[in-house]
Amino acid sequence: MQSAAVGGNPASAAERAFAGLSDEQMRVRPREDLNSLAWLMWHIARAEDIFSNIILSGRDQVVDDGWLPRLKISRRDFGIGMSKPEVAELTAQVDVAALRDYRDAVGRRTQEVIRGFGPADWQGELQAPALEKAASLGCFGPQGELVAKAFTGRPRIGILGGLLVTHAAMHMGEAQTIRTAGGFGSGI
Secondary structure: OOOHHHHOOOOOHHHHHHOOOOHHHHHOOOOOOOOOHHHHHHHHHHHHHHHHHHHOOOOOOHHHOOHHHHHOOOOOOOOOOOOHHHHHHHHHHOOHHHHHHHHHHHHHHHHHHHHOOOHHHHOOEOOHHHHHHHHHOOOOHHHHHHHHHHHOOOEHHHHHHHHHHHHHHHHHHHHHHHHHHHOOOOOO
8 A cells, every 4th residue: 555665665556646746646536536646645544643653552643744834725624525616626745756655754753653563553543532533633624523523433454444545555556547537548
């Protein structure tokens, strides 16, 4: 799910989804009801940053290391329920080179977090205080309280596999559709 720079695999799903494209191509939305590749990369990175750091490991987010000014956006959430105009605005504003760097920084941190986990870290459930903290930081947008309640009690291992892998894989599949619809090839 990571770029070759992070995971070492030049044929990773991330490479096939996002590599070899210009900033302009990353911003294309082939139809108004489709996300851009830039939006998808941002969404995947933000979700991973929030869940890997705040919720699973109790650490600060990577985004808090000065990334918002570099990204040229102010959104702290990961896009739950964004409107079409909000998707268009983020797509137009985000600095794509900085976004690629942010995604890699998040991936490196996630690897660090996972490598540091012991057997007990894979067990148990998501705790309300971590989710409430994420909500208070704006990570879930205007539905923060509702999202925090919805995730409280979910199995930690399900979030590790479901959100950090399956969620990213699903959106990278979406990226393949957008690449093809945009005329940029499949990335394979």
